[in-house]
Each structure stands twice: as structure tokens, then as C-alpha cells.
Amino acid sequence: MFRFSPGELKRQLKRLGLKNVDIDTIDAEEVIVRRHDGKELVLTAPQVLIVKMPGGAIMMQVTAQYVEEREAGTEEPSPAFSEDDVKLVAEQTGVSLEEARHALEEAEGDIAAAIMLIEERKQAAEGS
CATH class of the missing domain: 1.10.8 (Helicase, Ruva Protein; domain 3)
Known part of the structure; x- marks a missing residue:
């Protein structure tokens, strides 16, 4: 899977003129995006980077190898394996x-x- 290192992201943002950013990673099992049309996107085994921008804005970058679309509220049971x-x-x-x-x-x-x-x-x- 494509991985974007926090250091590389910081360098890219610096090139764009954003110098005082703080980047953290989150160890997540999945990320769920709920859409207005009643569907959800489920990103499994994601890499999540949180970028705290100057002025208080927060940007998140999520990359995942597996994406599933489903109706909202139809959560599947967690698998019995990691x-x-x-x-x-x-x-x-x-x-x-x-x-x-x-x-x-x-x-x-x-x-x-x-x-x-x-x-x-x-x-x-x-x-x-």
C-alpha cells in the first residue's frame, strides 16, 4: 500500500509555504465516512495522518488499501482476526x-x- 511518511508530508507542506505544522499519526483499524446519500465508505487498515495547521485548522490524510461501500447503519461484525x-x-x-x-x-x-x-x-x- 502507498504510505506517506509524516516527514515527507511535512516537507511537501513546507514547499507550499506552511512551515509551522504539527503532524501526528493515528493507529486505526478502520475509518468510516458517512455520506449525505445514506451510504458509508469503510476504509480498512488505513494510515491516518493528522496535520494541525497554523491558525487551528486540522487536515486529515487517510490512505487505505481496502474500501467498501455500504448502506449507513449496516455495520458488519468485526472479523475474528487482525x-x-x-x-x-x-x-x-x-x-x-x-x-x-x-x-x-x-x-x-x-x-x-x-x-x-x-x-x-x-x-x-x-x-x-
């Missing part, structure tokens, strides 16, 4: 993060079961 679990399964099996996430969803968060599921699928694909 992004670290997804990365672990992907690293152990050599599959994409998305494929690892799907396997973990099918395995209801059980890392070992997700890895076995992926390996079984690989063997079945090789045999066909």
Missing part, C-alpha cells in the same frame, strides 16, 4: 493479502485452518 493475522497467512502461503483474508473469513479467524485451506486449494489446482 491485519497481522492476514499478513502472517499470506507470508506463510505465498498468496495475496486478499486471498489470505478470504481464507481467514472462511476459517472464522483460525490461522492454522486458513493456511491448511489455502494449501489444499493449491494442491487441488496443481492436480487438475
Whole structure:
């Protein structure tokens, strides 16, 4: 995923003439944007930077690899696994993060079961 470091953002803002800015990061699981049309955008595994501008204005920069659109108020239950679990399964099996996430969803968060599921699928694909 594209990551924008706070230091790089500060340099870019300085080039634009904004010198006295304070930049913080937030460790977030997801960011939800509620739109006026009754829909929500759900950004999963985001990087959130908060920029405190001179004069008191606040700017937020959010980058995320996964975005889902849904009707407002239809929150889905939190998965029984973390992004670290997804990365672990992907690293152990050599599959994409998305494929690892799907396997973990099918395995209801059980890392070992997700890895076995992926390996079984690989063997079945090789045999066909």
C-alpha cells in the first residue's frame, strides 16, 4: 500500500509555504465516512495522518488499501482476526493479502485452518 511518511508530508507542506505544522499519526483499524446519500465508505487498515495547521485548522490524510461501500447503519461484525493475522497467512502461503483474508473469513479467524485451506486449494489446482 502507498504510505506517506509524516516527514515527507511535512516537507511537501513546507514547499507550499506552511512551515509551522504539527503532524501526528493515528493507529486505526478502520475509518468510516458517512455520506449525505445514506451510504458509508469503510476504509480498512488505513494510515491516518493528522496535520494541525497554523491558525487551528486540522487536515486529515487517510490512505487505505481496502474500501467498501455500504448502506449507513449496516455495520458488519468485526472479523475474528487482525491485519497481522492476514499478513502472517499470506507470508506463510505465498498468496495475496486478499486471498489470505478470504481464507481467514472462511476459517472464522483460525490461522492454522486458513493456511491448511489455502494449501489444499493449491494442491487441488496443481492436480487438475
